[in-house]
Each structure stands twice: as C-alpha cells, then as structure tokens.
Amino acid sequence: MPVALITGGSKGLGRAPAEAPARQGWDLVLDARTSVVLEATAKEVRERYGRRMAAVPGDVTDAAHRAELVAAAGEPGGLDLLVSNASVLGAEPLVRLEAQPLEGFRQALETNVVAALGLVQEALPLLRASASGAVVTVSSDAAAEPYGTWGGYGASKAALDRLAAVLGVEEPGLRPWRR
Template identity: 80%
Template sequence: MPVAIITGASKGLGRALAGALAARGWDLVLDARTSEVLRETAAELEARGARVTAVAGDVTDAGHRAELVAAAGKLGGVDLLVSNASALGAEPLVRLEALPLEGLRRALEVNVVAALGLVQEALPSLRASEAGTVITVSSDAAAEAYETWGGYGASKAALDHMAAVLGEEEPGLRVWAVDPGDMATDLYAAAVPDDDDPRPAPAGVVPAFLRLLDERPASGRYAAVSLLVEGR
C-alpha cells in the first residue's frame, strides 16, 4: 500500500484528506501538535481499517521530522508528503504595522523552513517511490494582497516558490502547491474570529487533491476550485 505523511492532520483539511486516502487503502503517518486530538483522529481511521501511525510533535523540531519519516519507513517508505501544518503569525490577524516580528518568524519557520526540512528528510524515500509526490498547501493570500494577511501570505508565497523550484530540481517527483480556497477551519476562525459568513467544509475540496493524485499532472501550482470545476 502507498504511504502518506500528512502534517497538521488532526482536524480540518489534513484530517479530511487523511480520511479520503484511508478509504483508498493508503497507510498514513499523521502529525499534529495536540496529541489527544491526533489520537482520536488516528483511532477513527483505524476503525475504518487503515494502518495509521500518529506522531505528535512540532514540525519545526528536526527530531520530530526525522521521526515522521522513520515511521513512514516502517510502513514501506514515503510515497506522498503533504505539508499542511500552518501558522498565522498573529491570532487574530493584524496589519503589517502591528505584526509581531516573532510571529512572522514563527509563520516562516512553520510554513516554509519546516516544510523544506521535512522534504529534505523524506527525499531519499520519495525518490525511491514509483510515484513520489510532494503537496504543499498554499493559500490565495500567497498571490493576492488582502489587508491583515501580509505575514501569512508572505510565508505562503515563499512556500509556493520553494515548491516550484523543487519541482524543477526533482523532475522525477510531482510537486504541487495547492490553493484549497476558503474553508471553515479552526485556522480561519483564529485568523478572522469576527467573520460569521458561512464557508465550505474542508471535505469539499478533498476531491481536488484526489484528482491530482489520479491524473498526476506536471508539477506546479493548482487551485482547488479550478480542479473541481474542470472535474465535473
């Protein structure tokens, strides 16, 4: 069975994607910082028959990243790496004039540096896979200028560029930066707590990720909304 590492997998998009892959027979290594919630997610997927290894920790910790890849190795290696864990930089979001520099450093460390560190750790296994794939979860804030989203958007823009370069440097892999669009997640609620407008559940965009895995287009940046419309 193919093996996926998914960071930020205890809830939201990470959990929804894990559930979809489990339904397809994937073995999973799941990461999140909150061990109790992560264990609950793993138990739910195991009840459906999936093989799941839950490894709680912080992706900015090199030892934790090594543990994730080692756990995948015990299941057969890394076929898919999904960098979904994210930090906002400030909760709620603030204008750049008020953005704590330490918050920006945290966003860059989680969203970019840790993502690259995990790729570096997993690269030998990804290269050995017949379908080695890296997915970095992006945001429309990486490409559009939205007030108060400057720090988070800058980190996602950096992640997008890193993914693009990785795709050039590793032609044997598929490297996709995916903008999932608006979703009702804890991250968004923390970013804009006063926004009461209804937003779609993360499960609604998972078919876009599955389409990429099925069709394996060229490395690049993709928007979930476009994939969903084209796939109808």
C-alpha cells in the first residue's frame, strides 16, 4: 500500500489531504501540534476508510520530531507522498510590516520554510526509493499577491514556493506540487 505523510493534518485545510489518500487505499502518518484533535481525526479517518493510521503529535520545527515522522512512514515499507501543510501566520492578528514582531516572523519562517525543507531532507531517501514519490507544499495566494498585513506570512510562503520549485529541478524523479 502507498504511504502518505501529512503535516498539519488534523483539521481545516490539512484534513482534506488526509482523507483523500485514505479514500484511495493509502496508509497515513498524520502530524499536528494538538494531540487531542490529531487523535480524534486519525480515529475518524481510520474508522471511515479502514487504513493504517499513525498519529504522531509534535512540532515540525523539532528535528527529532521530523525524524520520528519519517520513521513512522517508513515502517510499512516506504513513503510515497509528503504533504507539507503545517503552517503558522507569525502574528495574530495579522499586522502591517511596520508592526510585524520579528520573533513572529522568525516563527513563520521556521515553521513554514525551514521545517518543510528539513522534512524533505529527512524523507528524501524514502521518496527517491518510491516509484511515484511526490511532495506537495501547501502555499497561499499571499505568496504571490501583496495583501496588506499579510507580508510576513506571504514572504514565508513565497520562500516555500521557491524551495519546491528548486526541488523539482534538483530531484527530477520526484513530483513536487505547490498548492
């Protein structure tokens, strides 16, 4: 069975990429920071589709957690799809750049860009070994459109888009998708 690893997969936009592969017979590894919500989502998806489901709560900015996610994905024999959906805004409420807290901006870069790259690096051996390895990076229209108060978040998603594009050039055997 193919295996998908989905970060930020417990609710909202992250839940859809969890349900779609399960519906098609894929096994899943789901990540989210909130273990209660993650476990509930995993249970619902497992019961609905009868697939193997590993719920691994944690923070994708932690290298040990990323290694744990990839190890969980590799247990049944490989990894075919990595969906980088985990994300933070960096400031809530969103503010103009003149008031953007630099620590919040660093957090957005760390979660939305650095952690996504770290997870790809950790998962590359398994993805390369897959006959159909793919990476999906979940972006935002704020990466391309200059919305007021969305500057920090948009900049982090633009950086994520660029990493995905370069990954496609450097790893032609993979199929990176930016959404």
